[in-house]
Amino acid sequence: MCSFLRTLAVSVVRLASDTPGSGLRLPATAGRLNQLREQLGELGHVPYAGSGRRFDGVRRERAFTATQALPVVSSRLSLPEHVQNFDPTPYLSPTFRHVYESPGDFLKAEEEMPPPIRVRGTASRQELLKVFERWDKLGRLYICHEKEVSPLDRCEIFAVAKDVDRDRQILHRKRRNMRERHLVGASKDLPHGVLLCQLPLEDKYVCVCSVDDVKDFYHAYSASTERAKSSPVGPSFRASEVAHLGAFKDAIREGRLHVMSRVACCFRGLGMGDHAAVDIAQESHTNLLKAYGGLVEGEVLRYRNPLPDPPSKFYEGIMIDDHLGIQLLERRSSLRATLDQAGRDEEAFASAEQAYAEANLESHPKKRQRRVLNAKVWGIEIEGLRGLVGPVRSRLLALATLTARAAAPGPVDQQVLEGLCGLWSFSAQFRRPMFSFMYAMYHQQGPGRADEPFRLTREARHELSLLACLAPLCLTDLRAIPDDFLYCVDASPSGAGVCRTKVGRVASREFWRRGDKLGYRMPLLSKLSASLIGSGWGEEAVESMLHASEPESWDPEEDGETPHSAVTALVEGFLRRALRGGGSHFPVPTPLADAPFDFLEVPLVGPAAYHVLVSPRPQVEAGQGFVGEQRAFGVMRLLEPWTFLLSRGAITKADMIPATADSKAFEELGWVGEDFDEAPYVLAKNLYIAGLHLPTWSIRAIRLDLLQRLETWLLTKGPGETLEDMARHHIAVLSEWLEEYMIDLFVNKHSRRDAAETLNAVGQKYGWLKSSLASAWSLVRTWEGLEPSEHHPPLPVQVLRALATTALAWSWPRVAVLLVLGFFGLLRPSEAIGLRRQDVSLPSDHFERDVLFIRVGSPKTRHRGARSQHVRVDEPGVAAWVDSLVGQMPLWRRLWSGSWAAFRRRFELLQLEVLGARFFLPSSLRPGGATFLFRLWDENLTRVQWRGRWRSFRMLEIFVQELGADQGKWCEKLSGRTVLAELAEDQGKWCEKLSGRTVLAELAEARG
Structure with a gap:
C-alpha cells in the first residue's frame, strides 16, 4: 500500500513541472484568494460562515465564474488569419440540417415568447468595427438592412481570457436562444475523461493515445444567410461606417442596400454562444469521421453509456473539435516490441486525416499526437505505461497548493469557496470516495453578498487540509485486478450488512464495466414498507399496495364490537378492493398477521378467512392488470405469485437480467430472450423479482402493430436492415432513422399517440435503447407543441x-x-x-x-x-x-x-x-x-x-x-x-x- 501511494505522489510531482495551461478557474480562484488575503490582514471583524447553505436564484446569478467578461480588444481576439470553408450539411441529420440552414423555422409560438431581456457586451463601438474588419477578412461578416433583422435578436460580444496573450471571442446570443426551440442532439453523446478510469489495462496491456485537434473548428463553418440574420451584433450602423468592408460592397452589388441605408452587421458563422452550436459541431464532426470508416459502433466513447468492450481494444471519441483514440497493446518483452504491434488506431487516424483533407479541415500541427504513452486531452492526463489516469497533474498540484493556503486561518468569500468546490468536484470524479471529504465545505454560507469575506468553520478547514494532503489519490490505477468476489452492501438507520459471492473474474469485470451507468439511487423505505417487507411480504406486493388507494377512515365505536373489530384499516382496504362488486374468499396472509405494527398502534389478528359481500358499486382496477385487463393486486402475487402468473402466460421462467443479455460472461446461464409474444419481464436468477412490467393486453396489441409498421417502413425506406439488427449493432443509425420515422408520421397525419407508443414499444423490447431515444422523443415533444391546444370544458x-x-x-x-x-x-x-x-x-x-x-x-x-x-x-x-x-x-x-x-x-x-x-x-x-x-x-x-x-x-x-x-x-x-x-x-x-x-x-x- 505504501508503495502504491508513493507511485501516485511521484506521478503528480514528476508531471507537474509543466505550466497549468488552459482552464482558468484555478488561476482566477487563486488570484481572488490572494487579493482577499492582502486586503484583510486582520480577522477581528470578519464573521464566520453559516452552516446552512442557501441556493437561491440571486446568489446563483452572482456566483463566481472563472470566465469573467473582459473588454473586447480586437487585436487580442484569437481569430485565425485565414479559414477554409467547411460545409457540414452532408454530415448532419435532416433535423439539424434544418436547424443549421433555417433557424427561423424553430422560433417559438407568439404566446410562448419570453419577455425581452437586457444583455450587455464589453465591446465599444470602435472596437466592434475593428472586429467586423477581422470577420470580413475571414468571410464571416454579413451586412443587411436593419429592417431585415429583428431587434429582439440583437447579440453582443465579450471576451474571456484564453491565455496570457489572447482572448476568446464569445457571442452573447441569449436573446435569440430564448426565442428558439432548443433540440437536444449529439451533445448528449459527448464523452467525458472519467470514462477512461474503466480501461481494463490490468497486467496485460499498455495504453497508447492518438490525438487530433481540429484547427479553428467553429470558424470553419460558413453559415447560411438566414442563420447569419439570426445573429445581428451590436447596434445598427451608418453605411459610411462600414462602406470599406467587402461584405457591404457585396450587398451593394447585389442590390440589397444603398449608400444611405442603416445597416445591421451579422456574424456569418457558428458562434460560441449559439445554443445549437455544440450539437451541430459534434454531429457534423462525428458523421464526417464515420463517413470515412471511423467511429465504428462498439468502439465509441459516450458518457451516458458504459465503456465499450471492442475486440480490437480500440476506443475512440469526439469532443467537439478534439479527436481521441486509445489503443490497448499487449505487453511484450520490450517497449519497442510493444509499440510496433499493429492496431486499429493506425487505420482510424489515417482515415481521419483523409477526411479532414477532403472536407477542408486542418488538424492543429502542434497538438497532433500519434501513439504516445502520455497524453493530455479532455481535461485529463493519462499515463499509458504506468496505467494511471486522472486530472492534469500540474493543475492537481496547483489545486492542492491553493487548497492548503485556503485552509489556513484567513478570509475567503463565496467566490473562492465555489471555485474550490467546483475544482475538487471534477478531480474527485476519478476517485469517488474523495467526495466524503466535501461535506462541510458544501454547507458553508457567507453572511451577505457573494463577494463579502468571511471565515471558514473549523470543520471546513479540516476538510480542505485533508483534500490538499490526499490530492494524489485523485488518480485511478488502471492496472487494478478485478476481484473474484461480488460484494453486496446494505444499510439502514439501525445497522449495516455485507455479503459476498464468488462469481469469477470475468463476471466481476463485466459488472464493473456496466455498474457505473446502470446503477440508480435507492431511497430508504418508509416505516410501513420496511415493516411489511420484514414480515415476509414481497417487494412487488408492497409497492402495489402503497400505490393503490388507502382504505377509507372508519370509527369502530360507531358500529360496536364485531368479530373482526381488530382488523386494521390496511387489511380492510384490501378486503374492499379485492371483493368490490361480488362475494369471494379472501385469506389474510400469515406473515402480516404475526407482525406488530407499533407505529399504527393496532395489533393485527391471526390468519382467518372472510366471506364478504359488499354493496354493489363499479369495479375499479387499483393495481396492474394481467390477462384480459382484470383487477389484480399485490396480494395476488403474494398468495400465489408464480402459479398465478405462469398459468396465465404473463411471464416465463427467466435465468438472468436482460441488461446483461449481450455479455459474453453470462452465456452459460442460458438466456431466455425477451419476446413480445409473451408479456415482458425483468427477473434475476434465484434472487428476487426485480420488477414486473405487465402492460395490458390491449396496449400489447397496439404496440405489436406499431412495431410491425416500423419494421415495414425501415425495410422500404431505411437502410435495408431489420429492426433487430439495427437495435443490436447500429444503435446510432437506428436513432437517426427513428427521427426520420417520427417526421414521416407527422407529415402523413398520424396521431402523436402512435409516435409515442412506437417509441415506448421500441424501448420496451430493446431496453438498452432507452437512453438513445432522446432525440426521437424531442421530436415528439416538438410535435406536441405544434398541435392546436384544446381547452377542457368547465364542469357545471x-x-x-x-x-x-x-x-x-x-x-x-x-x-x-x-x-x-x-x-x-x-x-x-x-x-x-x-x-x-x-x-x-x-x-x-x-x-x-x-x-x-x-x-x-x-x-x-x-x-x-x-x-x-x-x-x-x-x-x-x-x-x-x-x-x-x-x-x-x-x-x-x-x-x-x-x-x-x-x-x-x-x-x-x-x-x-x-x-x-x-x-x-x-x-x-x-x-x-x-x-x-x-x-x-x-x-x-x-x-x-x-x-x-x-x-x-x-x-x-x-x-x-x-x-x-x-x-x-x-x-x-x-x-x-x-x-x-x-x-x-x-x-x-x-x-x-x-x-x-x-x-x-x-x-x-x-x-x-
Missing part, C-alpha cells in the same frame, strides 16, 4: 354536486372531497391528489367558521411565482362538510393515496352513472370553478385571478369567455338526465345520510 356546479353525492353513495368520501376542493378551490388535478391532511386547515384548526384554507406545497408555477401558495374556500357548508369527512385523519396521511390513473378512472365511472357518458376530465374542475365564481362574484375578474393563482388574465379569459359561453350547451345537453336532476335536488339529504357511514359499518351490514 350542478354536475359537481351530483358527482359528489354519487361518490358518497358509493362510499368514496375521499373522491367526493377532492372533487369539491378541486372545484371551489380552483385546484389543478396534480395539486388536488397531492394534498395531505396537514395541507388542509379546517374550521377545527383555526378560528374562522365555515372557511377552510388549502396549502399548495408544489404548485405548477413555483418556478415563476410563489414557491408555496394557499387557497381560501368559503363556499357555505363546504368547510364543515369536509371537516366531518377527513377531520379525524392523521396529519401525515394523503387525502388521496392512489395513483392519478385510479382517480381518473373513478371520475369516469361517476360520470357514466350520473351523465351516461364521459363528458369531462378532472382538469375540468378548475375552469368550472372559475366560471362559477366569476358569475357568483358579479364578474370580478381580479378576485377570481387571485383565488385561482393565475399570473395573467390570458388563460382566465379563456375559461370565463370561450368556455363559459359553451356552458349553456352542456347544461342543455345534461338537463334531461333524471339521475342528475334527482341527485342535485336531494343533495342535502344524501350528504347528511351518507357522511356518517363507514367502511366497517357497510361491511358488517353486508355480512349480516
Whole structure:
C-alpha cells in the first residue's frame, strides 16, 4: 500500500513541472484568494460562515465564474488569419440540417415568447468595427438592412481570457436562444475523461493515445444567410461606417442596400454562444469521421453509456473539435516490441486525416499526437505505461497548493469557496470516495453578498487540509485486478450488512464495466414498507399496495364490537378492493398477521378467512392488470405469485437480467430472450423479482402493430436492415432513422399517440435503447407543441354536486372531497391528489367558521411565482362538510393515496352513472370553478385571478369567455338526465345520510 501511494505522489510531482495551461478557474480562484488575503490582514471583524447553505436564484446569478467578461480588444481576439470553408450539411441529420440552414423555422409560438431581456457586451463601438474588419477578412461578416433583422435578436460580444496573450471571442446570443426551440442532439453523446478510469489495462496491456485537434473548428463553418440574420451584433450602423468592408460592397452589388441605408452587421458563422452550436459541431464532426470508416459502433466513447468492450481494444471519441483514440497493446518483452504491434488506431487516424483533407479541415500541427504513452486531452492526463489516469497533474498540484493556503486561518468569500468546490468536484470524479471529504465545505454560507469575506468553520478547514494532503489519490490505477468476489452492501438507520459471492473474474469485470451507468439511487423505505417487507411480504406486493388507494377512515365505536373489530384499516382496504362488486374468499396472509405494527398502534389478528359481500358499486382496477385487463393486486402475487402468473402466460421462467443479455460472461446461464409474444419481464436468477412490467393486453396489441409498421417502413425506406439488427449493432443509425420515422408520421397525419407508443414499444423490447431515444422523443415533444391546444370544458356546479353525492353513495368520501376542493378551490388535478391532511386547515384548526384554507406545497408555477401558495374556500357548508369527512385523519396521511390513473378512472365511472357518458376530465374542475365564481362574484375578474393563482388574465379569459359561453350547451345537453336532476335536488339529504357511514359499518351490514 505504501508503495502504491508513493507511485501516485511521484506521478503528480514528476508531471507537474509543466505550466497549468488552459482552464482558468484555478488561476482566477487563486488570484481572488490572494487579493482577499492582502486586503484583510486582520480577522477581528470578519464573521464566520453559516452552516446552512442557501441556493437561491440571486446568489446563483452572482456566483463566481472563472470566465469573467473582459473588454473586447480586437487585436487580442484569437481569430485565425485565414479559414477554409467547411460545409457540414452532408454530415448532419435532416433535423439539424434544418436547424443549421433555417433557424427561423424553430422560433417559438407568439404566446410562448419570453419577455425581452437586457444583455450587455464589453465591446465599444470602435472596437466592434475593428472586429467586423477581422470577420470580413475571414468571410464571416454579413451586412443587411436593419429592417431585415429583428431587434429582439440583437447579440453582443465579450471576451474571456484564453491565455496570457489572447482572448476568446464569445457571442452573447441569449436573446435569440430564448426565442428558439432548443433540440437536444449529439451533445448528449459527448464523452467525458472519467470514462477512461474503466480501461481494463490490468497486467496485460499498455495504453497508447492518438490525438487530433481540429484547427479553428467553429470558424470553419460558413453559415447560411438566414442563420447569419439570426445573429445581428451590436447596434445598427451608418453605411459610411462600414462602406470599406467587402461584405457591404457585396450587398451593394447585389442590390440589397444603398449608400444611405442603416445597416445591421451579422456574424456569418457558428458562434460560441449559439445554443445549437455544440450539437451541430459534434454531429457534423462525428458523421464526417464515420463517413470515412471511423467511429465504428462498439468502439465509441459516450458518457451516458458504459465503456465499450471492442475486440480490437480500440476506443475512440469526439469532443467537439478534439479527436481521441486509445489503443490497448499487449505487453511484450520490450517497449519497442510493444509499440510496433499493429492496431486499429493506425487505420482510424489515417482515415481521419483523409477526411479532414477532403472536407477542408486542418488538424492543429502542434497538438497532433500519434501513439504516445502520455497524453493530455479532455481535461485529463493519462499515463499509458504506468496505467494511471486522472486530472492534469500540474493543475492537481496547483489545486492542492491553493487548497492548503485556503485552509489556513484567513478570509475567503463565496467566490473562492465555489471555485474550490467546483475544482475538487471534477478531480474527485476519478476517485469517488474523495467526495466524503466535501461535506462541510458544501454547507458553508457567507453572511451577505457573494463577494463579502468571511471565515471558514473549523470543520471546513479540516476538510480542505485533508483534500490538499490526499490530492494524489485523485488518480485511478488502471492496472487494478478485478476481484473474484461480488460484494453486496446494505444499510439502514439501525445497522449495516455485507455479503459476498464468488462469481469469477470475468463476471466481476463485466459488472464493473456496466455498474457505473446502470446503477440508480435507492431511497430508504418508509416505516410501513420496511415493516411489511420484514414480515415476509414481497417487494412487488408492497409497492402495489402503497400505490393503490388507502382504505377509507372508519370509527369502530360507531358500529360496536364485531368479530373482526381488530382488523386494521390496511387489511380492510384490501378486503374492499379485492371483493368490490361480488362475494369471494379472501385469506389474510400469515406473515402480516404475526407482525406488530407499533407505529399504527393496532395489533393485527391471526390468519382467518372472510366471506364478504359488499354493496354493489363499479369495479375499479387499483393495481396492474394481467390477462384480459382484470383487477389484480399485490396480494395476488403474494398468495400465489408464480402459479398465478405462469398459468396465465404473463411471464416465463427467466435465468438472468436482460441488461446483461449481450455479455459474453453470462452465456452459460442460458438466456431466455425477451419476446413480445409473451408479456415482458425483468427477473434475476434465484434472487428476487426485480420488477414486473405487465402492460395490458390491449396496449400489447397496439404496440405489436406499431412495431410491425416500423419494421415495414425501415425495410422500404431505411437502410435495408431489420429492426433487430439495427437495435443490436447500429444503435446510432437506428436513432437517426427513428427521427426520420417520427417526421414521416407527422407529415402523413398520424396521431402523436402512435409516435409515442412506437417509441415506448421500441424501448420496451430493446431496453438498452432507452437512453438513445432522446432525440426521437424531442421530436415528439416538438410535435406536441405544434398541435392546436384544446381547452377542457368547465364542469357545471350542478354536475359537481351530483358527482359528489354519487361518490358518497358509493362510499368514496375521499373522491367526493377532492372533487369539491378541486372545484371551489380552483385546484389543478396534480395539486388536488397531492394534498395531505396537514395541507388542509379546517374550521377545527383555526378560528374562522365555515372557511377552510388549502396549502399548495408544489404548485405548477413555483418556478415563476410563489414557491408555496394557499387557497381560501368559503363556499357555505363546504368547510364543515369536509371537516366531518377527513377531520379525524392523521396529519401525515394523503387525502388521496392512489395513483392519478385510479382517480381518473373513478371520475369516469361517476360520470357514466350520473351523465351516461364521459363528458369531462378532472382538469375540468378548475375552469368550472372559475366560471362559477366569476358569475357568483358579479364578474370580478381580479378576485377570481387571485383565488385561482393565475399570473395573467390570458388563460382566465379563456375559461370565463370561450368556455363559459359553451356552458349553456352542456347544461342543455345534461338537463334531461333524471339521475342528475334527482341527485342535485336531494343533495342535502344524501350528504347528511351518507357522511356518517363507514367502511366497517357497510361491511358488517353486508355480512349480516
